[in-house]
Amino acid sequence: MLIATGLAVAALLSAPALSASPFPLTPPTMIVTVAVAPAISPSLVARAMEEAGDIWRAAGFMLMWDRQPVATNVNAAPGLITRPSALHVTIGDERGTPGKDPHVMPLGWIIFEAESPQQEVYLSHANAMMLLQASEGVVGRVSTLTITERETLLGRAMGRALAHEIGHYLLASKTHTATGVMQAKRGAAELFSRSRQGFQLQADQRRLIAARMNPTSPVARAGRVRLDDASLERKGREGR
Numbered sequence: 001m002l003i004a005t006g007l008a009v010a011a012l013l014s015a016p017a018l019s020a021s022p023f024p025l026t027p028p029t030m031i032v033t034v035a036v037a038p039a040i041s042p043s044l045v046a047r048a049m050e051e052a053g054d055i056w057r058a059a060g061f062m063l064m065w066d067r068q069p070v071a072t073n074v075n076a077a078p079g080l081i082t083r084p085s086a087l088h089v090t091i092g093d094e095r096g097t098p099g100k101d102p103h104v105m106p107l108g109w110i111i112f113e114a115e116s117p118q119q120e121v122y123l124s125h126a127n128a129m130m131l132l133q134a135s136e137g138v139v140g141r142v143s144t145l146t147i148t149e150r151e152t153l154l155g156r157a158m159g160r161a162l163a164h165e166i167g168h169y170l171l172a173s174k175t176h177t178a179t180g181v182m183q184a185k186r187g188a189a190e191l192f193s194r195s196r197q198g199f200q201l202q203a204d205q206r207r208l209i210a211a212r213m214n215p216t217s218p219v220a221r222a223g224r225v226r227l228d229d230a231s232l233e234r235k236g237r238e239g240r
């Protein structure tokens with residue numbers, strides 16, 4: 001996730017056009033439990049979840065949100081994750097680890113053990129705020145935004161970052177693509193834009209995830225074994 005001012009404003013002003021789900025029946029669904037630090041506005045959290053959910057619904061997948069009581073330490077409630085398909089998201093003010101460029105702070109990250117994603121995503125409200133404040137060339141003067149305007153912008157950026165991290169989880173891969181939701185670095189204009197242009201899933205990604213989410217498929221069985229293998233050491237995290 002690129003934090004920089006003076007980015008070209010490729011603002012796409014069209015309203016978000018959600019294509020109809022390519023799956024006419026109940027789409028594959030993943031339960032996502034969400035724990036939020038107490039200081040973060042519930043309405044902002046709702047916007048971020050809606051944004052991420054819309055991105056994945058447009059790709060044919062449903063995210064079913066399960067809001068947890070306030071809990072900043074995911075390890076404090078290990079019983080919450082009861083199914084292999086559940087992912088746990090914590091929204092708080094941790095800053096994460098900068099990438100090679102110290103000016104690039106991650107909006108979100110997911111832990112990988114060896115090459116397997118763990119069921120924990122972190123979404124950084126603090127870094128989203130920092131990005132917003134560094135993006136006046138794109139969003140205008142931040143101090144004059146209403147609360148609703150500010151939360152709308154933050155919710156888009158946080159929701160798009162969350163959709164990206166969910167992509168790492170569902171694809172079980174750290175791989176980034178040149179375009180689409182799995183693109184690694186983003187400018188403020190894309191993250192804050194009303195349009196979700198550029199945050200779509202590619203067809204091959206959709207097929208792979210659909211196979212992984214089908215419990216009878218060999219891909220899903222293999223994926224579950226890897227995801228549940230707790231004997232591996234923790235080796236770093238993947239940020240965007």
Ligand SMILES: [Zn+2]
Pocket residue numbers: 164168174176184238239240
């Ligand atoms: Zn990434």
